Amino acid sequence: MSYGGKSGPSLLQVVIRDIADSYDDEERIAQREKLKADLDLAAERVDTLVRDHKDQLNGALITFGSIDEKLRESQDKVRLVKSHLTLCKTLLRCKRDELKRLWLEDQKYKHMLKLIEKIEKVHEVPNLLVKYRESKHYLQATELLVNSVAQLCQEGELASIEGLRELKADLLKQKEELHHELIDELHRHLYRVTTSGQRPLATPVSSAQVQNLGGKKATTLQGPHMPLGKGSRSTSRAQMEAIAMSPPPSIKEQDESEVGVVVHPQHDPARYMGTLVEALSILGKVEDAVKAIQDRMEKELFLVIERAALAVTRQADQELSTKLNQPKLLTRLLQVCFEYFRNIVQAHKVLLIHLHQTRRAFKGQYTLYQEADVWIAVQHVLQATLELYLDIGEESSTLDHANFSHIDLKRRTKGPKRQHLFHFESSRHAMSVISYMREQHDLELVKEGGASVPSNEHMFQHDQPSIAQHLVCRPSSKNIVVIFGLVRNFALDVDEALKVLPNHCDLYCFLHDYVDSNFLERIRNDYFEKLAAMIKPEAAKGAASDQKTLKSVGSKLSVLNSVIKVWNMVDELLLLTKDLSAYAQNFVDILLSLLRAYLDSCNGMYKELTTSIIEGGPGGGSMQETVSSKWARDEDISRMIRSLSSWGKLQQTNKAKLIDGDDKQHNHYSKESKLLVTNLGSEQLRQWSIVTNPERLRLLAILHESLDWFSSKLKEMVPPPDLPQENQSGGSVPVVRVTMETENRYLSLREELSPTSLIELLKFQVDFQTLSETAIVTLHLETRCHCFYYLQPLMTKTSYTPETGDIEPFVRQLCTDLKDIETVMVGALWTDKCRYLFDGLGHFIYTILLKSAFAISQINKKGVNKMCRNISALQECLSKIMLVREKELDIARQYFELLLLNDEEVYKNIANHGTLFTLKECENIFRLLRGLLPGFDEAKYYTMIQQLKKICSEDSV
DSSP, X not given: OOBTTBOTHHHHHHHHHHHHHOOSHHHHHHHHHHHHHHHHHHHHHHHHHHHHTHHHHHHHHHHHHHHHHHHHHHHHHHHHHHHHHHHHHHXXXXXXXXXXXXXXXXXXXXXXXXXXXXXXXXXXXXXXXXXXXXXXXXXXXXXXXXXXXXXXXXXXXXXXXGGGHHHHHXXXXXXXXXXXXXXXXXXXXXXXXXXXXXXXXXXXXXXHHHHHTTSOOGGGOOOOOOOOOHHHXXXXXXXXXXXXXXXXXXSTTSOGGGTTOOOOTTTOHHHHHHHHHHHHHHHTOHHHHHHHHHHHHHHHHHHHHHHHHHHHHHHHHHTTOSOSOOHHHHHXXXXXXXXXXXXXXXXXXXXXXXXXXXXXHHTOOOOOOOHHHHHHHHHHHHHHHHHHHTTOOGGGOOTTOGGGTTOOOOOOOXXXXXXXXXXXXXXXXXXXXXXXXXXXXXXXXXXXXXSSOOOSGGGOBTTBOSGGGGOSSOOOTTHHHHHHHHHHHHHHHHHHHHTOTTSOOHHHHHHHHHIIIIIHHHHHHHHHHHHHHHTSHHHHTOEEOOHHHHHHHTOSSOEEHHHHHHHHHHHHHHHHHHHTGGGHHHHHHHHHHHHHHHHHHHHHHHHHHTEEEEETSGGGEEEEEOHHHHHHTOHHHHHHHHTSHHHHHHHTOOGGGXXXXXXXXXXXXXXXXXXXXXXHXXXXXXXXXXXXXXXXXXXXXXXXXXXHHHHHHHHHHSOOOSSOOSOSSOOOOOOOOOOOOTTOTTHHHHHHSOHHHHHXXXXXXXXXXXXXXXXXXXXXXXXXXHHHHHHHHHHHOSEEOOSSOOOOHHHHHHHHHHHHHHHHHHTTSXXXXXXXXXXXXXXXXXXXXXXHHHHOSEEOHHHHHHHHHHHHHHHHHHHHHHSSOOHHHHHHHHHHHGGGSOHHHHHHHHHHHOTTSOHHHHHHHHHHHHHHSTTOOHHHHHHHHHHHHHHHHHHHO
16 A cells, blocks of 8 residues: 555655644545545455465465474574583593594504505506506506505605515516516517508597597507508508608697507507607616617517518418529518518607607606618618628628628627537437427517517527528529619618718618629629630530420521520620619620620631641641631622622522522523632642531531521611611621610610610621621532532543543542532521522532533543533432532533534534534534544534634624
8 A cells, every 4th residue: 555655654654644734524534535445455455465375475484484493493403512512621621631642543543544555556566567568558557666666665655564575576576577578569669560561650649539439448449450551551651751740749748638548559559659668768768778779770670571581481382482592582572671671760760759759858868869870770781681692702791880880879798608518409309499499480470460579589690690591582693683673772762861862871882882893793704604614615516406495596497505505695684784774884895795705706616617637737737727718708709609699599688689580690600600610720629628527517507507596686686777788798887876666675775875885786796697607608619619629630631531431439429428418408507598508509510511621632432421421410419409400510411412423413503502602612522523533624623613603703792
């Protein structure tokens, strides 16, 4: 209720004042009615509010009652506590000393309980250490061990407990063992994990990332063993280089939530190594670990090579390789080792980052090794391995570290070895035990990702590596051929890593020094020793005739063994120029020397085959060159022989020469026969003037075929010049412009060599071709010398009046000799070349026979018949050889058969045949008829001669 906007006491005062100020009763009554109405309205509103808020009001009243009751109870309790405190105060004043004693005993018992709890925890430390070490939680193990040892030492709370003395000694021993185990584990990750195909080094993993791996604890983070392929290896190096270039997180800056999170090495080896370094720093053994890494670096690298060799050998066994002693296995081994060494160096980079960080964090004063020291150790180990596989002798061995004296690697000093009075290494029991231990050692080496590192003491004898016991191929200087490029590329990578360019590292220098001072000399000596053995008299004339060998060289005829072997050496040298392209010129120099020596040997063999011994000379006989050999090397005769159509057919240089007419061919034969007969008639041939041994002729033919095959091979290697040559006989070589054919296997060789070397090779090709052609020309001339040697008695007889008409013995000998020559030539020369030897021989014999007719001054009928039979025998012999009848011998027989006719019949015959005979030959017929026919008319003779001259002049016109 409000009155004029007022309520409460103010309203009452206003009402009283209004009533007091009223003038009459009506005003008071009105005022009363108004108040009454307001009161009714207020009562109605109160009733409404009570009805609307009855439940809330009841709840408030109940709550208020409960609060009031609790306040009264609290007041009662406070009164009770107050009374108790008053009582306690009174009691404490009475028993103060006893309470103090009880409190002190309570504190004592609490301290004893705490010590008992610590002792129990300390007793559990060995078991916890075992669990931590088995699960690779080395940081937790180290912290636990260090804290436990600190408690048991003089400063610790448990130092005075005598019962813990044995436990203290055991923990101190485990602390020392843990130090070595941490170093071994660090080495295992440096040299085993990085080379066993496990996950590459990665950036440290945070605790959140660990939770994302599956929400498991770090002890359960063990992934499967994944092999490392080529792609993952390159990724490994890239990741490790990224780690090496980026600064690692500081140990002190790591989140407390990450302390104790240990990721399994298969998932994060980089951070795991950082954990190992931190554990070593807690132990205070980082400096010892660095020294151990330096001391064991080379031995561990040797073990890497040994494990790789075993893996390569076993893989070769699984691939069912025919032989293990193959250089390709060495190439595979080096490829694996180079990849391992790159990973190891990257692992050392990561380790050095952690070591530098730890040294800064703990303010260490020790000196760390550098990445260059790792590369130098890698070079040293590789150099020792290469010396073993390249079969370098002890005099040139560098295992004494002479070339690596600048390496700052401190080595353990070993005490003097105990000298045993008796040795049992060779006993049966000792040998079996050694064999068993070696097998177990090999099994340990090939295990992937093992937790423990095998002892290194039994792997080295007299401080030398045991890689010699696990060779993948036979040591040989020729192994450099297959590994040169591979090692050279790795050495260039080392140069780039060490930043020594434009200089080179020791491995690069060793490689090139070995090739320069050792390999090239060995190759030269080996090849020239083989050549010296091949050109010995008893071996130089040996020829390969088995089909397998001939098929391998692409020939169907016998070839000298020396030629095949020399070409094999040439081919090997050409392959060396491709494999060792940097030394192509050196190998070509050896090749040129080899060809020069072999050319001299072939010249000597040719001279030996074309030289006869003259009996009765000084010292029991003298050497005399055969006539055919002299003429074959005579420029005029050689030029004439090579200008004949038969030589063109043999060379097949122009197809037009294969279709020469009979007249032109007859002129060529006549030119050759006249020249040879004229030269041969100037001297008397003896038996030593010809080669009478058919075997020597066969060897001369084989020499020709061998050198022809050899020169064709050289021609494939060095194509002839594009500029035309004046002749085929050799001589000066023009400036060479080599045609580079991409399909030619010797293209790379010609690109590597200088023009001078190419010209020298071309000269040797021409020289061998010239000697081959000289040999076939010699055989060609030798057949004619044989004919002249056996038929020269006819040219010296002035009177041919035999008593019988039988064939002359020397004609029979000539036929036999020609058959023998044909027999030995069939198996040594191609058919066209055999034909070349006897081609034109009939015309040559015809020329000899007609010339002998001029020497005869008297002949009878039996002599004419005898001469005709001689010609028929020669005709039959040549027909069997050439498989064609010689027309010239028919003409010769017709010539001598004219002597069986009278002068008129002879004249008619000559007149009918035209210019079959020359005028001098016709005059010679009439000269012989003058002595053969009785009563020969001289006037008629001169008349016939004049008529024949007229006929010859008309035919010539």
